Amino acid sequence: MSDTVRIIEMGARDGLQNEKTPVSVENRIAFVKNLLDAGLHTIEVGAFVSPKAIPQMVGSDAVLRGVNHLAGEFHVLVPNEKGYEAARASGAKVVSVFAAASEGFSHANINCSIVESIERFKPVVARAKADRVRVRGYVSCVLGCPFDGEIKPQAVADVAKKLWDLGCYEISLGDTIGVGTPMKAKEMLRAVAAEVPPARLAIHFHDTYGQALANLYAGMEEGVRVIDSAAGGLGGCPFAPGATGNVATEDVVYMLEGMGIRTGVDMQKLLAATNEVTGLIGRMPVSRVAAALNAKKRVANRA
Ligand code: HMG
């Protein structure tokens, strides 16, 4: 598997959207800059969603404006045309719409059915196309739903196909509550790959049950080469009860580099970015690699 993998860094959006301690716009901009400096070029920086739904993402317009001039690719979430307009006004060049493979999560997260969500995205994608803005599509709950339980692979494939047919350039498959295991991930990916080329799939696995790295590896065996991850293993969705953080970028980078896949990420700079932001929210990084490197540093400092 010694080829390339593209990492989409989620720390500033998924990573912070569920944190009790709000992080200021200034500190979110600094976090994104630190991630860029660490070699992560594609970064989701915010969400243009209801401030009542996700107050943590208020100020995403200022965050995007604060980093848009820098060399990198910056993504933002938009749930509808209102969000698209605000994102566009802030200079967004890539927006992400987000659907779900389960009705329960679709209603809890965006207050509509799956079919209604696709209808909402149609004008967003049409306007984005006219504005030459690229649209990424998420499917949540691809390996299980906190409300509906087991999800059939074909249900995921159907929604992924709808987003692909709408014109999304890439479909990111989210194990929102981190319940998947490798063989289930493979089965799901095979079903989706019958509808969307594997080269246009991304995997976005939360690590609630500690399976994310194993599931990512299984996904790579199925030909997927785009991985969503968050610095420090931050993340979670307030509308997905029981969900914890994304797979940690440090852990993904460590695994990939160990497999001979160059990521271009400077681990020490990434660790510094993680330590800074987790310090702001008063948490330790969930990342095993970050914890190991921090422990090593403490020992070295004592010597
Ligand atoms: P709704 O209540 O059905 O919407 O919410 P509405 O159109 O009836 O509007 C209600 C209020 O929201 C109105 O304001 C609108 O102006 C406002 P009011 O009159 O009450 O003052 N509003 C907005 N404000 C700002 N930006 C907007 C916007 N749209 C409406 N774009 C809605 C529907 C989708 C807006 C709401 O449910 C929402 O914002 N949900 C966001 C949920 C969210 O962000 N979840 C986390 C991200 S998804 C995720 O984490 C999963 C992912 O990581 C993948 C994975 O892990 O699986 C991507």
Ligand code: MG
């Ligand atoms: Mg997520």
